[in-house]
Amino acid sequence: MADVKRKPKPHYHGHRDRLRERFAKGGPDALADYELLELYLFNSVRQGDVKPTAKALIAKFGSFAEAVSAPIERLIEVKGVGPKMALDLQIIKAAATKLGQESILGRPVLSSWTALLDYCRTAMQFEGIEQFRVLFLDRKNRLIADEVLGRGTIDRAPVYPREIIKRALELESTALILAHNHPSGDPTPSQSDIDITKEIVQACKAIRVSVHDHLIIGRENIASFKTLGLM
Template identity: 55%
Template sequence: MPSAKPASQDAPLPGLDEASPKDAPHYLGHRERLRTRFLDGEADALPDYELLELILFRTLPRGDVKPLAKALLATFGSFADVLAAPIERLVAIKGVKEATATDFKVVEAAARRFAKGAITKRPVLASWSAVLDYCRTAMAFDDRERFRILFLDKKNGLIADEVQQTGTVDHTPVYPREVVRRALELRATALILVHNHPSGDPTPSRADIEMTRTLIDVSRPLGIEIHDHVIVGREGHASFRGLKLI
């Protein structure tokens, strides 16, 4: 009986048809090309949907994720808005798994930690642009108002960064006595107040202005200076000192 002829190493695997390149899915090789572009230093040139694709690759190892990336941007508006979206809203998008939503939240947390690192080892007022970058990263895309305080020492170094109150989509209660009490506990001599406007428009309201002036009146006799009150939103930021409101 003649021996069987060895299969050629170049022969197609059983059950797979030989397909011409024009018949292959268009996304074959796309992942590797995108990773290569990213690693070659083109990260800043990548559009938002391609950055999202790079994250989606981790939990969706097969298939074309470009349509999902673009659907996320269409739903939430921007790369930052996707990262900041609540997990329950993310997983409501067809194709987004809980693991994928978790990856987005990890990237968001890393961005906040990176931004905060720029203001923790130097006088805050000497790195004001870094302060603004951190405040926007930390709060601009929240869907509820939050009132944050940066507590500073006599050299304007950062002692603590705390969210004092969380409110609704258009209001956060602020209690001046609690603010002053916490400043005294930390031996802070100056404060930077920060809160966000989920509407996106950082323009101070009359209530914002009145609350800030009340805090100034309460804290100044105790030797605590209010350096600024910054409002952040998707459309930018507003500084009370810059607007000459304090």
């Protein structure tokens, strides 16, 4: 009786175990961006080779962080990425944002400034449209709420001082930190940024609410109105 030929093992046989072992021993720094992404994609695709998909995502978006921050409609443009995988990728961004928020919620943010900047960067750094976020603080400068009060286009997010005042009164907030992103990547304040900040500061003075700072989140850096002497 002739021997039955065994089907050759795929080239990626054992690759998942090896990648997991490298991560277990060396952590995320032991892996390239595409490998870290690939490791996560094992959860979306139970069998098969996801390395080409991971590499394609990095090639399109530039980095791990930019890939997981991309909107679903852009993610599914990548070969091998369907709606489920795109949603799975967005869960990473949501989890990272939640972790950052937990690190500052209920704590005096002025003494946890680095954690605050890290959180704002995680939440807004790679957003494709402008969003205007307001961090509401209590009398001890502890974060009590973090809300996006304006979403707009690639270069403008409409925000209305009266809406900020309304929420500050509802939350009994005594101080604010303003933050918005520049999808262009350049955090330099525009004249409209300066003008709306002045309006908000003046409106807040009327109800004895302090505005500690206005942060503009770019791709690499964060601009602080306080540091720049603009408020």
